[in-house]
Amino acid sequence: MALLKQTWVVMIVLGWGSAAIAGTCLPPAPPWMPTNADDVWAYADLLRRDAETYFTDVERYFRCQDQERTEVFVQAREFSEAYARLLELEAE
Template sequence: MRITIVRGFTVLLIAVCSQAGAETCLAPARPFVPSDPAAAKEYEDLIRLDFENYIDEVQDYFRCMEGERARAFTEAQEVSQENGRFVQEMAE
């Protein structure tokens, strides 16, 4: 019974701690282009700026996603090693 409680606490602690380090990467919204050619022409400058901003933001998003992937991979390796040590300690 005691081992089950300790294992449950350990899993909960790892879950809470891992969430604290995670980064949230939010994809940018797609630029809006009116279906009416006259409206598109009227707002051409704003639409062009929206596309430029989107390209900048999506590059930031890709960098964020790559950073989060690398962080999660490292964390998974650490957790796997911790699990191995924990299993060994419990077997003793």
């Protein structure tokens, strides 16, 4: 029975190790900003839309990072509990 418990805990530990977070949050690329004043005037509407889209994407990126951080904290807590059980089995 002790061997079965150890096998179960080892499977949990190995499973967590192989289930790494893929890192799905990709930072947005900043839009092109011209340095020539004529280009700024010529593309003002496009530049404004690009800037608004960029800032929206930046907010989405930060929310994604916050969500991944939360998920990793949960994963780390669960792994820590499984590892503690493994250590308890080794002590028996």
